[in-house]
Amino acid sequence: MAVIDLRSDTVTEPTDEMREAMARAKVGDDVLGEDPTVRELETLAAEMLGKERGLFVPSGTMANLVAVMSHTQRGDEVLVEAEAHTYYYEVGSISAVAGVMPRPIPGRLGYIAPDQIRDAVRPPNVHFPIPRLLCLENTHNRAGGIPFSAQEMDAACVTAHEAGLAVHVDGARIFNAAVALGVPAGQLVRSADSVMFCVSKGLSAPVGSVLLGGTDFIELARRFRKMVGGGMRQAGVIAAAGVVALRTMVARLADDHANARRLAEGVARIPPLAVDLSRVRTNMVLVTINGPLTAPEVIERLKREGVLALPTGASTIRMVTHRHISGQNIDHALDAIRRTVATMATIR
Ligand SMILES: Cc1ncc(COP(=O)(O)O)c(C=O)c1O
Known part of the structure; x- marks a missing residue:
């Protein structure tokens, strides 16, 4: 994987x-x-x-x-x-x-x-x-x-x-x-x-x-x-x-920013996750979890799907795009996030 x-x-x-x-x-x-x-x-x-x-x-x-x-x-x-x-x-x-x-x-x-x-x-x-x-x-x-x-x-x-x-x-x-x-x-x-x-x-x-x-x-x-x-x-x-x-390497940072936006817009459509899209201006996406799931739980589940992210608080996750992340990777990550959230919702 x-x-x-x-x-x-x-x-x-x-x-x-x-x-x-x-x-x-x-x-x-x-x-x-x-x-x-x-x-x-x-x-x-x-x-x-x-x-x-x-x-x-x-x-x-x-x-x-x-x-x-x-x-x-x-x-x-x-x-x-x-x-x-x-x-x-x-x-x-x-x-x-x-x-x-x-x-x-x-x-x-x-x-x-x-x-x-x-x-x-x-x-x-x-x-x-x-x-x-x-x-x-x-x-x-x-x-x-x-x-x-x-x-x-x-x-x-x-x-x-x-x-x-x-x-x-x-x-x-x-x-x-x-x-x-x-x-x-x-x-x-x-x-x-x-x-x-x-x-x-x-x-x-x-x-x-x-x-x-x-x-x-x-x-x-x-x-x-x-x-x-x-x-x-x-x-x-x-x-x-x-x-x-x-x-x-400077000009290509625009690609990372475009990928961050694509990721943010996708995550914003996966409740109970939320993203303040007005904050997504460069290569970072801050995801808020509205609901009972905690950031460490979601991150652990995502890891099993091959997607790595870091917590920035009990119910916030940071995702960062960079040169090794393609548009296709973003789509795969979004699929994995959707699956993870759906599975966790049924377990609860
Ligand atoms: C805003 C900011 N300042 C400083 C640093 C420190 O850089 P380094 O990890 O090279 O010590 C970082 C690292 O992530 C950072 O994000």
Whole structure:
């Protein structure tokens, strides 16, 4: 039975072109700044995102951590959306390692609006930590892959800057946002001080993320990357796949978005499952179960049918499309979901 893996776009494997580029990559010691392929990836990423410099790091989690360490001092306050990956899924690293005080702000479908930023930033007072940084996430994972426009991003950044905060963008899937909105990715982060994106998700490269920002910020981030053990030696071997990812994998994300919509529209017609179709904008589908079935039960049954998904709550399931999921896979997945729900309804 062929498995249809909708757990995450992180399951994508490198293309043949990536594997060839990895085998041929010119390499050097990147801790000494001598790996030409890492430099090529960092330069290309900086051009595409409109920032001065880039820094290749092993993971998105490390990129966010190093960004927070570079923008803050220990004890500072960091405004972060309450369901943001940085707050929800990164093992508490920004407090455990960076030593900052996260201030979780419940966003509006993942977006922290200017008025919320203004309300959250408190005037200087001996009792308060110093508010130093705003973290935004685009696309927002737990909100269902929602992309935020350049205007929304600008508005949040301007307000944060007026309040004396720097802005870091977790753009793990910034290219999904750019493709969905039909704009260059750089537009979405033009007002931010730093951004990171992952080559290891929908872009299909095996490993890595790039952190981008101004020259001084990246110099500092390079030191923090070393501090947390992210200095890699002949990293060009993996960066080579990232270069291919940026050159060849961005435009095709539109296929993943079309497949997510097809999946969402199909699932929405299978009660007691429900999907808010207005939220399906990129490659994610959040399914709500209205009724007695729980997400883990449905996921376990679906697994027996060869369809893999992840729970995001007791009665919510996330399905993610990516390069290994075809339109035909979506139709098969929908058949399996229909069968599963029908069987479970009769058992109950
Ligand atoms: C929005 C977002 N940020 C950061 C990360 C962390 O990336 P990594 O798994 O490479 O640490 C992820 C991973 O899924 C993510 O979805």
